[in-house]
Amino acid sequence: MEQATPRPGAGPAGTGVLAASMRVFDLSLGRMLWSRRTIFTALVAGLPVVVALVLRTLLAFEVPVMQGGVTGPVVFGLMFWGFVVRFAIPVLAVFYGTALIADEVEDRTITYLFTRPIPRASVVLGKYLAYLVCATSVLLPAVVLTWLLLAPIDGALAASFPDLGVDLVIVVVGFVAYGALFAAVGTIFDRPLLFGLLFVFGWENLALALPGQLRRASVAHYLQGLVPHAMPADTPLDVLQRAMTGAPGVLECALGLGLVTVVGLLIAARVVSNREYVLEH
């Protein structure tokens, strides 16, 4: 037996998209924050903090772990570049972004949302805003704590503070762009999580490593262009570094990420507005 959701469309007039989005945001935030997904988010976000704590403990016991001119700010830069930008942000965005609408379909609760007198686009926008608040409220404190633990090791909080400001902006911008992209993916594909993970770990790595202009078709290319820390050499990441020669300027990064965000959200809103969701019992 199948149950069809109400007729697709932009929703009844009378309720503004923004006001309706804020209502959906308010309803979704609590559900999103206290879900099992947040436990995974906390584990991912907590990993650099744990590594930083272990480093500090080893140094307190005078274990020579920081050798070869490596300082705390350098380690923080490598962790931010290698872990936060290349792993945590895209992975968390995949898990949250692809589930914005897919979870409601899976739980068969989308009917209740669509029966409300609000535009369907506001459902996408409200849930997207809830995801942004949820993801940033977990990862930003973790980045700050990691910085507080690592930056003073043979370095200075003062000297690396301006870079921290840029790092925090990158986290937010990364979630904005990746989230919009995967929100669109979540509305289009039947298996959005699989597609998202393939995009992050397959396509993005391939596009960055290949010569030519292919890297412009990845979000990582623009996000990495904003990272203030130097990229490591003499490691497998060196390959990426060479591929990144000719890193995009700030304006190009802003345009690229802005375009991904706007197009992603428009596609997600359009698909949700026009699609007839048929829920199987």
Place this chain on the structure above:
Amino acid sequence: MAPNTRRFLFGSALVVAAGLCTGLVAYYSGVLPSRQVVRGELAFIPADVAAVAYADVRQIMDSEFRQRLRSALPAAGSEKDRMLEATGIDIERDIDAVVAGLQGDGTPGGIAILRGRFDRSRIEAAALQHGAVEEQYGGYAMLVGRPHTFDDGTSSHRLAPSVAFLGDGLLGLGDADELRRAIDVSVSGESLSAAPDMMRLIDDVSGTGDAWFVARVARMTRQPGLPEQVQNQLAGVEWLAASANIDRSVRGRVRAEARDDRSAEDLRAVVNGAVAAARLFAGQDQRVTAALNSLQASGSGRQVELAFELPPSLLELLEARAAAAMSPGPAAGH
């Protein structure tokens, strides 16, 4: 919004705000005062200098590395005595910090602005003993030394080594004309603060080490006597900045800013090649190997960075070499 959600978001915002406040306090209390102190000295450095260098002399003199270096190279002590005899300045006790500006473009000289506690009467006595004459310029007292001709192989220059008392705890050393110009630029505002490119790099490196150096490479490479090969290698480099932290060991970072991405790529290849060659020819000495292993090249875009560490064990090698040089050689006839 549920109370739990509200509490979580508040806690999260609190952690971020606390971290940012800590950083802000550190930034304004840690970096800015020292920058402001350095800016006092920079006010006497003309905007068109080719390079600027800074050293926290007090920190470096008190460092364990310097103490060990002194025992490894006792000859450094005689240089200190010579300086005391010539200028009346005790490097180890009188100077806290020094900022130097170099002219480049093949022009010799430059000036050094010293901050510390100076015995004016002793300095005056030493200068007058060497034939200096007293002069007032721009409201500052100067001791102008006897001019002498300096030949660098391509042309000869006339220099008058002089001292200027530039205010409370500030002393200028250099050629008389250079010191007069330093006084002029401090009044006219044509000092380094009017060179935004140079100040950008100085802001980057100041506060990151006990000593730092920023240079416009094109003007430095026009110095006579610099090998052509070195000039060619540095042709694509626009800016060079270096900083070092000297404590038990010396941790340093050299950063080059190339003219374009292609030049940066070439420079990265040269640096990586040089590091590999050094490792190849380092031999079996663990101490040298440890120092070479500390070399870490990195960078992206137009930036090329090289981090290094000179460990205390390297000084043991130096001590051993110095001891070998000091010991009497095999007796004649054997």
